[in-house]
Amino acid sequence: MGSKAKAIAGLLAATCVCSIIALILSVVNVEDVLLPPSTKYGLVFDAGSTHTSLYTYRWRADKENGTGIVSQVEACSVSGECWALPSLSMASVCAFAGREQNSSKAQQVLAEVSKAIGEYPVDFRGARILTGSEEGSFGWITVNYLLETLVKFSFAEKWEHPQDTEVLGALDLGGASTQITFQPRVPVEDRNTSVFFRLYGTNYSLYSHSYLCYGQSQALKMLLAALHQASSGGQIKHPCYPQGYQENITVAELYDSPCVRAPSSASPGLVLTVTGTGDPAACDTAVRRLFNFSCGAQGPCGFNGVYQPPVRGQFLAFAGFYYTFSFLNLTRQQSLREVNSTVYSFCQRNWTELVQSFPKDLKYLHTYCSVAFYILTLLLDGYKFNEHTWSNIHFSRQAANTDIGWTLGFMLNLTNMIPAEALQQVKGHQPGLWAGAVSFLVLAIVAGLVAAFLHCFWKTK
Ligand SMILES: Nc1ncnc2c1ncn2[C@@H]1O[C@H](COP(=O)(O)OP(=O)(O)O)[C@@H](O)[C@H]1O
Ligand SMILES: [Ca+2]
Numbered sequence: 001m002g003s004k005a006k007a008i009a010g011l012l013a014a015t016c017v018c019s020i021i022a023l024i025l026s027v028v029n030v031e032d033v034l035l036p037p038s039t040k041y042g043l044v045f046d047a048g049s050t051h052t053s054l055y056t057y058r059w060r061a062d063k064e065n066g067t068g069i070v071s072q073v074e075a076c077s078v079s080g081e082c083w084a085l086p087s088l089s090m091a092s093v094c095a096f097a098g099r100e101q102n103s104s105k106a107q108q109v110l111a112e113v114s115k116a117i118g119e120y121p122v123d124f125r126g127a128r129i130l131t132g133s134e135e136g137s138f139g140w141i142t143v144n145y146l147l148e149t150l151v152k153f154s155f156a157e158k159w160e161h162p163q164d165t166e167v168l169g170a171l172d173l174g175g176a177s178t179q180i181t182f183q184p185r186v187p188v189e190d191r192n193t194s195v196f197f198r199l200y201g202t203n204y205s206l207y208s209h210s211y212l213c214y215g216q217s218q219a220l221k222m223l224l225a226a227l228h229q230a231s232s233g234g235q236i237k238h239p240c241y242p243q244g245y246q247e248n249i250t251v252a253e254l255y256d257s258p259c260v261r262a263p264s265s266a267s268p269g270l271v272l273t274v275t276g277t278g279d280p281a282a283c284d285t286a287v288r289r290l291f292n293f294s295c296g297a298q299g300p301c302g303f304n305g306v307y308q309p310p311v312r313g314q315f316l317a318f319a320g321f322y323y324t325f326s327f328l329n330l331t332r333q334q335s336l337r338e339v340n341s342t343v344y345s346f347c348q349r350n351w352t353e354l355v356q357s358f359p360k361d362l363k364y365l366h367t368y369c370s371v372a373f374y375i376l377t378l379l380l381d382g383y384k385f386n387e388h389t390w391s392n393i394h395f396s397r398q399a400a401n402t403d404i405g406w407t408l409g410f411m412l413n414l415t416n417m418i419p420a421e422a423l424q425q426v427k428g429h430q431p432g433l434w435a436g437a438v439s440f441l442v443l444a445i446v447a448g449l450v451a452a453f454l455h456c457f458w459k460t461k
Helices: 003-027 104-118 132-146 216-229 280-288 320-327 336-347 351-357 359-365 368-382 406-415 431-460
Strands: 039-047 052-060 070-077 093-098 124-127 169-173 177-182 194-199 202-212 235-238 246-250 271-276 315-319 393-395
Touching: 039 406, 052 406, 070 406, 104 124, 132 169, 132 177, 132 194, 132 202, 132 315, 132 406, 169 320, 169 368, 216 235, 216 280, 216 368, 280 336, 280 368, 315 320, 320 359, 320 368, 320 393, 336 368, 351 359, 359 368
Parallel strands: 039 093, 093 124, 169 315, 235 271, 315 393
Antiparallel strands: 039 052, 052 070, 169 177, 177 202, 194 202, 246 271
């Protein structure tokens, strides 16, 4: 073999080895493989004054900007009825809340609940009673989270704080209390009603107030008690109940709550007969008497002398606001005039005809007229919405397939306390690696053949 041929063969061999090394390096590129972030679940028990539900939420552990991206997996009532199916593999957080006085009895109940839930393999975060203001604020977070005014998944596939969106206010009507929460034009100076939040890197200064006893059930009780005290004997004429409707209630049952005070003359065992008269104008008057609308000197107010700045922006009205308005088909942004006329005509329908028309709605059927007037008075005379701002109130039960209430907001706030799980860096058996390894073997065999061929070629010369 001549020197020229030797040089060519050497160059060929060197090129071969170099390309093999380059190929190996480019194909079998042993990268750090990111395992998918784990999913976490949260369970929130809502023990309200009239119902108890369990909500299940799910979020990814690699949460964005300090707050997890949470969605509702399912919700169950205590009776066992569930909406949306679960696929639970890991439960992560437990909480429980309700509206009760901070009594030792309540503490005892909470201790029992904690003990029972603590026995399950979950990271139990405690059972506690929310303050009215927390209930309102967490409802506000839920509303704004679901409507993506706090954070939005952008076209750039990133969670971003939307720049030009206005946050919405939240109106919750429970059984025992009602809450109003919104972002006023100027931050509230009154310490009792101001709430501050930092969410997804943005500060929020809100107004929030909870009116105890002004929830739907307790308001109806206050109304009946007022009508009782204005009546004589055991007969109560009820202008908000349909004509032809009648029910009996004992004095003890009527005055079983701190929201109503029994007159000293009333004997607990006395049976009272309540008879509906279906008189909308009289119902309106009776409902108004439950409120004190005078504000005093300390500036703008809601009712009963509670400070409240003027309402601002759009609002979502849920829970009790939604149930009655939905029954009356008034959740489609009807004008105030139309709402009033619908309520007036509904209140004039007699009981026999109502029972025939709505045989499936008997539980609340006799209350819809009272509650409709109650809602109108609360929103217009209480919170000071008017015929113009009325159209800013949206009556709804769900947004983005998720129930509106305080539980999701509570969960979102709580996820801030769960440390973000760092993405695990693991070198593992991934498909890319296998492909690389196979390529490496093929190339090694080819390289061996080339080397053997060159060796022989050298020897024969
Ligand atoms: N389908 C319905 N129609 C009318 N009122 C309802 C309906 N379901 C519940 N309510 C009433 O609406 C009010 C609010 O309910 P909810 O938000 O569940 O109260 P809480 O959270 O205090 O238990 C309660 O007074 C309850 O009795
Ligand atoms: Ca509630």
